[in-house]
Amino acid sequence: MSEMxxxxxxxxxxxxxxxxxxxxxxxxxxxxxxxxxSVWAARRTRTANDFFVAGKGIGLIAxxxxxxxxxxxxxxxxxxxxxxxxxxxxxxYIVLPAAVTNVMGAWVLAKRMRLLAEARGLxxxxxxxGARYKSRAAQxxxxxxxxxxxxxxxxxxxxxxxxxxxxxFGIGLGWGIWIGMGVTLAYSASGGILAGIYNDVFQGTLMAxxxxxxxxxxxxxxxxxGDISRTILAHDPTFLGPWGRLTxxxxxxxxxxxxxxxxxxxxxxxxxxxxxxxxxxxxxxLLKTLGLILVLLLYFxxxxxxxxxxxxxxxxxxxxxxxxxxTLLLNVTPIVLAALVxxxxxxxxxxxxxxxxxxxxxxxxxxLPIAFGRRVSNELxxxxxxxxxxxxxxxxxxxxxxxxVAFLGIFGWGLFASTLVPALAVGLNWQGATRAGAMASIAxxxxxxxxxxTAAYWKVFTFPAGxxxxxxxxxxxxxxxxxxxxLTRHGAAVAIDSDIRLVMDI
Amino acid sequence: xxxxxxxxxxFVAIVAIATxxxxxxxxxxxxxxxPWLLALGIPVALGAIMILGAVRGAGxxxxxxxxxxxxxxxxxxGFVAALALPATENPLSRxxxxxxxxxxxxxxxxxxxxxxxxxxAYAMTFETLTLSAxxxxxxxxxxxxxxxxxxxxxxxxxxxxxx
Numbered sequence: 001m002s003e004m005x006x007x008x009x010x011x012x013x014x015x016x017x018x019x020x021x022x023x024x025x026x027x028x029x030x031x032x033x034x035x036x037x038s039v040w041a042a043r044r045t046r047t048a049n050d051f052f053v054a055g056k057g058i059g060l061i062a063x064x065x066x067x068x069x070x071x072x073x074x075x076x077x078x079x080x081x082x083x084x085x086x087x088x089x090x091x092x093y094i095v096l097p098a099a100v101t102n103v104m105g106a107w108v109l110a111k112r113m114r115l116l117a118e119a120r121g122l123x124x125x126x127x128x129x130g131a132r133y134k135s136r137a138a139q140x141x142x143x144x145x146x147x148x149x150x151x152x153x154x155x156x157x158x159x160x161x162x163x164x165x166x167x168x169f170g171i172g173l174g175w176g177i178w179i180g181m182g183v184t185l186a187y188s189a190s191g192g193i194l195a196g197i198y199n200d201v202f203q204g205t206l207m208a209x210x211x212x213x214x215x216x217x218x219x220x221x222x223x224x225x226g227d228i229s230r231t232i233l234a235h236d237p238t239f240l241g242p243w244g245r246l247t248x249x250x251x252x253x254x255x256x257x258x259x260x261x262x263x264x265x266x267x268x269x270x271x272x273x274x275x276x277x278x279x280x281x282x283x284x285x286l287l288k289t290l291g292l293i294l295v296l297l298l299y300f301x302x303x304x305x306x307x308x309x310x311x312x313x314x315x316x317x318x319x320x321x322x323x324x325x326x327t328l329l330l331n332v333t334p335i336v337l338a339a340l341v342x343x344x345x346x347x348x349x350x351x352x353x354x355x356x357x358x359x360x361x362x363x364x365x366x367x368l369p370i371a372f373g374r375r376v377s378n379e380l381x382x383x384x385x386x387x388x389x390x391x392x393x394x395x396x397x398x399x400x401x402x403x404x405v406a407f408l409g410i411f412g413w414g415l416f417a418s419t420l421v422p423a424l425a426v427g428l429n430w431q432g433a434t435r436a437g438a439m440a441s442i443a444x445x446x447x448x449x450x451x452x453x454t455a456a457y458w459k460v461f462t463f464p465a466g467x468x469x470x471x472x473x474x475x476x477x478x479x480x481x482x483x484x485x486x487l488t489r490h491g492a493a494v495a496i497d498s499d500i501r502l503v504m505d506i
Numbered sequence: 507x508x509x510x511x512x513x514x515x516x517f518v519a520i521v522a523i524a525t526x527x528x529x530x531x532x533x534x535x536x537x538x539x540x541p542w543l544l545a546l547g548i549p550v551a552l553g554a555i556m557i558l559g560a561v562r563g564a565g566x567x568x569x570x571x572x573x574x575x576x577x578x579x580x581x582x583x584g585f586v587a588a589l590a591l592p593a594t595e596n597p598l599s600r601x602x603x604x605x606x607x608x609x610x611x612x613x614x615x616x617x618x619x620x621x622x623x624x625x626x627a628y629a630m631t632f633e634t635l636t637l638s639a640x641x642x643x644x645x646x647x648x649x650x651x652x653x654x655x656x657x658x659x660x661x662x663x664x665x666x667x668x669x
Contacts, residue, residue: 096617098617107628119645228604237599247541248589252541253544255548256544282636289621293621430558466541475524476524482520503645
């Protein structure tokens, strides 16, 4: 249990097939709402700006709920509670950073990214890196890094969709993947990020409602948190220790990777461009943090609750930790609540997939051409074409061996963190950062992550307990960024355009 | 000055965290002091990067000193307490809001207390220390100036902007 910042984020469990009338009815209702929102959004999407950043016209509440939705994957509903069931409270170090990450993002990135959109009309994260360092090469390199991460995330999300949809409708994994991806593709290609945002609002609300209801149900069923704790302490006191069954280094490592690394997650950072009025950022961190806490109640409640219910004999021992949520839902809670949660999991995977498809399409049609000194004449049309290609490629990849998909999904979070946090988050706040420092840092993050994850995956190399490829890559990327920037520091501040310097000074 | 201190603190904290990881490669197993480096380094790194983001120009962070210091201390004390307090969890343990003491410190202290401090401080100081309508107008004016000087800020013309 000591190695896995990203591995447990996969949703590749064999969920039980529910296929009961109530579950199917809620599932169909869920898809009907998605389609209705998408049709509405498609009618409002007329330009590339609408397609990629919703015309910078999203209000505070919509942006907040959408941002919560893309920040939480199916892992929070299935893999996470299972991880707590297996590792005890040490698994909480993945989600505890939520208390600081949103406000940290607001201070470090939100204001400057949103002002960059005012100053330059930027629409992508590599755009910001290109403008900050006056470098098409830096823009291209960061675009490639993000694209590599997206390949992995998309394949695992497509597989996760297939797993959940098969669980709801009982139609088989292959059909589940194609139907899930097809629906996501339909709204991504037609309504772009606008459809994505408003579907995220619906999906985020659904996830929060499902999470709160399940948490309250667990507390009620277990006689309160105190009784649940007493049951666990009588059988397995280590479970409720501050590190659970993890080593302190492993738990703290989770906290580091998932706190600092949050500043490099494109699906969340990209949203800063979209806020209609920059002054609305004032309440964004508070609202988003509260939203995240609601969505994560299930993570804690089910993980701890199921442990107690198994220990006191009210639930049979699980065949695998990932069965914690399905076992609770199908044996203890009302079936409608189970249906809500399964739809919530589908929502989480589709929401994440939509965001990544949109960001990937922007990279292919916007950032990479710019890096090569070219422009795509009709970004909206080509954005839609690339959206289809990415979705189909992800669905095809997801049909291949689980081993390959697992490998692709392992490095997403760590790759984004190690390639983007120093160059973007520190770079936008430090005029002494240089183009050479940024490019060296991005390259280091990319190479170290890929090399270490590959070596670890093929068991060429084993990390000591508590050390992960993501953590090593992020630390290496930071150090390279500082050292190379320092070595090339002469003239660093002069190499920044005056409007960008103004954004960095405010 | 504040920016420099924050940068230095971030660098030192990252070096401390890197040292903690490097120590784990020790053939005799992870030394007992390695997690302490992370327990101290992580709060400093997070606090430093937040301060770096909050600084305006060559100025300081004003009233934000207090919430930043408070949250760095909360995180540090939470991790240190979890490392230092003896393991006394048993069926008769006293529970704090339903959890044994060390778990409660981590879940409620590290996981919930910062929510009460930082987002509120962010909202309360937003206009004065983070972003005002005048700031936005200055950026828009700069964009207009750049546009009239021949480098339109429109994304369609970005190729001309990125040299």
